[in-house]
Amino acid sequence: MNHWLVKSEPFKYSWTKFLKDGNAVWDGVRNYQARNNLKAMKTDDLVLFYHSNEGMEVVGVAKVVKEFYQDPTTDNPNWVVVELAPVEALQKPVSLAEIKSHPQLSEIALVRQGRLSVMPLRDFEFDIILTLSRL
DNA sequence: GCCAACGTTGGC
């Protein structure tokens, strides 16, 4: 199983709204690197949900419930969506500052490539973030 | 609100 992290501005789509909706079509991705990551997601892969701009913290775990298909919000066949469903909220959100200060998390795209909105995580990176959320 | 980082566009 692969692990991922997606960003959302809580202003536009928050974790709270996601919980209420029960699932989400992850549309609007217009960046090739992020698109490639969406295409690589498999059903039941786990995805961390990060609040960018406001909050700046990982707030929950989601899973892939439907693999990629053409983004219905555009006619351009370059762009795709996946569908995600909430798994659980983190006991305690893990802030960007905590992630940045953790030596074993210094390689992740959240730190190295700030603008990427869909990124892969290595298994141990995913595990560390979950561990931090339980401290 | 500012600005750095980075992606995209378009003129040549």
Place this chain on the structure above:
DNA sequence: GCCAACGTTGGC
């Protein structure tokens, strides 16, 4: 195909 100009994202 290069590169300057411009737009967007997102941390601070």
